[in-house]
Amino acid sequence: MPTTFSIALIPGDGIGREVTAPAFAIAQKAAASSAATLASTTYDWGSDYYMQNGRMMPPDAIETLRKHDAILLGAVGHPDIPDHVTLNGLLLPIRRRFDQFANVRPAVLYRGVSSPLKALKAGDVDMVVVRENTEGEYAQVGGFVHHDHDAEVAVQTAVFTRHGVERIIRYAFDLARVRNKKRRVTSITKSNAQGFSMVLWDRVFERVAAEYPDIQTESLLVDAAAMNFVRRPQTFDVVVASNLFGDILSDVSAIVTGSIGLAASANIDPTRRFPSMFEPVHGSAPDIAGRGIANPLAAVFSAAMMLDHLGLQKAAKQVETAIETVLAEEKNLTPDLGGSSSTAEVVNALSSFLN
Numbered sequence: 001m002p003t004t005f006s007i008a009l010i011p012g013d014g015i016g017r018e019v020t021a022p023a024f025a026i027a028q029k030a031a032a033s034s035a036a037t038l039a040s041t042t043y044d045w046g047s048d049y050y051m052q053n054g055r056m057m058p059p060d061a062i063e064t065l066r067k068h069d070a071i072l073l074g075a076v077g078h079p080d081i082p083d084h085v086t087l088n089g090l091l092l093p094i095r096r097r098f099d100q101f102a103n104v105r106p107a108v109l110y111r112g113v114s115s116p117l118k119a120l121k122a123g124d125v126d127m128v129v130v131r132e133n134t135e136g137e138y139a140q141v142g143g144f145v146h147h148d149h150d151a152e153v154a155v156q157t158a159v160f161t162r163h164g165v166e167r168i169i170r171y172a173f174d175l176a177r178v179r180n181k182k183r184r185v186t187s188i189t190k191s192n193a194q195g196f197s198m199v200l201w202d203r204v205f206e207r208v209a210a211e212y213p214d215i216q217t218e219s220l221l222v223d224a225a226a227m228n229f230v231r232r233p234q235t236f237d238v239v240v241a242s243n244l245f246g247d248i249l250s251d252v253s254a255i256v257t258g259s260i261g262l263a264a265s266a267n268i269d270p271t272r273r274f275p276s277m278f279e280p281v282h283g284s285a286p287d288i289a290g291r292g293i294a295n296p297l298a299a300v301f302s303a304a305m306m307l308d309h310l311g312l313q314k315a316a317k318q319v320e321t322a323i324e325t326v327l328a329e330e331k332n333l334t335p336d337l338g339g340s341s342s343t344a345e346v347v348n349a350l351s352s353f354l355n
Contacts, residue, residue, distance in 0.1 A: 004037040005310050008068040008275070012046040013086070014284025015294035016074020022347040023299035024072055026322075027307055029354050030315035041068070047078035047086060047284075056089030062097045070306050071277040074299065077284035088140065091279075096134050098274035100267035101164065102171045103131035103246065104305070105281060107253035107263070112327040113337060115258055117230065125257050126181060127236040131246025132168040133267055135159045136197075138243040160197040160242070165204045171270060172240035173212045182237035184216040185209070188225050188245045201242065222249070229253055254281060261295030261336040264302040266309065276309055278302040292342045295334040297323055300350060322353035 011020040028038045043064070045057040056076070058064075065071060071094070076086045094100070107129065109115055111122035139159035146152045169187070176185050187205040191198035202219065209217045220228065222245045229236070229252045241249060254263035263281035280298030288294055300323060307316035326332055332349040333339025341349075 003035070004039055005031075005069040006067065007038050007040045007306075008065050008071045009040050009042040010045055010071065010090075011042065011074040012076045012090070012284065013048075013078050014075055014286050014289035015282070016046075016076070016280075016284055016299075018289070018292070018294050018343055019280065019296040019299035020072060020074035022296050022343065023303040026300050026319060026347065026350055026354070027072075027303035027315070029351060030304075030318045031307060031312055033318065033355050034312050034315045036310075036312055036315065045090060046076060047081050050078075050081060050086070050089065056086060062093065065094065065098075065275060068275050070275050070310060072299075072303060072306060073277055073279040075280065075282065075284040077286070079286050092138065092140070094277055095267050098267075098269055098277070099134060099271070100269050100274070100276055101132065101134045101168060102266075102268040102270055103133040104175075104266045104268060105129045105131065105246075105250040105253070105263065106301075107250070107257045109257045110262075110324055110327045112330045112333075113258035113262070115256055117233070117256060120234070120256075124234040125236075125253075127233065127253060128175065128179070128238050129246055129250040129253055130168065130172040130175060130238060130240045131250065132164060132241070132243050134243075135161060135164045136243035138247075158197055158244075160200055162200065162204060165201050166208060169205050169208045169240055172238050173208060173215055176215050176238040177212070179237065182216070182235075183214065184218065184237040185212075186218040186220060186225070186236055186239045188222050188239060188241035188249065189219055190222050190245070192221060197242075205240075225249060226252060229256060233257075250281065259295065259336045260298070261334065262297050262301065264298050264305055266302065266305045268309065276306075278306040278309075292344065293335055294343050295336050296343050296347055296350075297327075300347075318354055319350075322350045325353050326350055 011017040109125040137158045141157040142155040189198045254260045260282045267277040304316045304319040326349045332341045
């Protein structure tokens with residue numbers, strides 16, 4: 001019996017407008033082989049919308065998105081608009097309103113891709129950074145006093161709740177079981193300096209870890225973690241971190257595995273009360289926008305994660321296999337991976353490997 005899923009497409013800004021539609025087309029083709037249909041509605045929200053309307057998306061955007069099964073986002077950001085405006089005007093409200101508390105960012109060193117760490121070879125790195133996505137350092141609690149005066153004061157408050165910390169840590173342990181690889185969870189902390197928020201984090205991690213005796217654990221200060229992502233990335237399996245720490249470390253893991261142009265992510269509501277959102281990590285990349293050389297693979301990887309979340313595991317695997325094949329052949333690679341292919345050429349190569 002055919003199944004239809006409703007997908008919201010938000011191409012957004014820069015190269016997001018170049019990679020979102022092709023990534024969705026790849027997902028559609030794979031879904032069709034599993035007798036599923038992906039129906040899309042495109043929402044032209046983002047920086048162009050902001051310049052015309054003074055806001056990144058319309059007032060009823062959240063209610064509009066709520067009716068969809070998933071969201072595929074391209075990128076948000078424009079050189080003429082401050083990043084805090086674009087981010088807090090579109091991406092972060094969607095994450096919070098839909099309680100997408102698990103930000104999942106895989107990092108794999110694939111065959112055909114070179115790591116800047118020359119000792120690494122394909123398969124050496126296969127980790128996932130699980131980032132708390134709705135509170136922590138990005139809670140946007142605070143304000144300005146004496147605004148624009150010499151004595152101006154800015155107050156930024158991080159918010160850590162036991163509920164928020166426990167559910168993301170538990171998600172990480174459950175993921176380590178499902179992945180069934182190294183069966184290891186590494187907690188990222190800074191409790192030597194942050195004596196309240198990170199001490200709470202450490203206590204919750206220890207308590208949850210006791211419920212998973214089959215999973216190995218490690219706890220690292222964030223500065224040590226940054227060093228070890230470079231020094232020994234092959235030792236990591238699932239890494240769980242706060243909003244800020246996870247954001248930074250997942251970019252490190254992306255570069256270690258070859259290119260941020262391969263970095264996919266999922267903003268998950270594991271309870272499935274609300275739609276989850278899938279997006280490449282690379283951002284809008286205004287320096288290469290419009291040149292037709294953007295790497296579409298991060299967006300395609302994100303679309304594969306979307307298929308998996310929708311229960312279309314066979315289709316997701318088909319897309320992942322097509323990506324791995326294209327990378328291994330090394331014939332159709334964009335400049336960030338050392339090739340000279342265009343976005344369209346990479347997408348065509350991917351499509352040729354799908355039934």
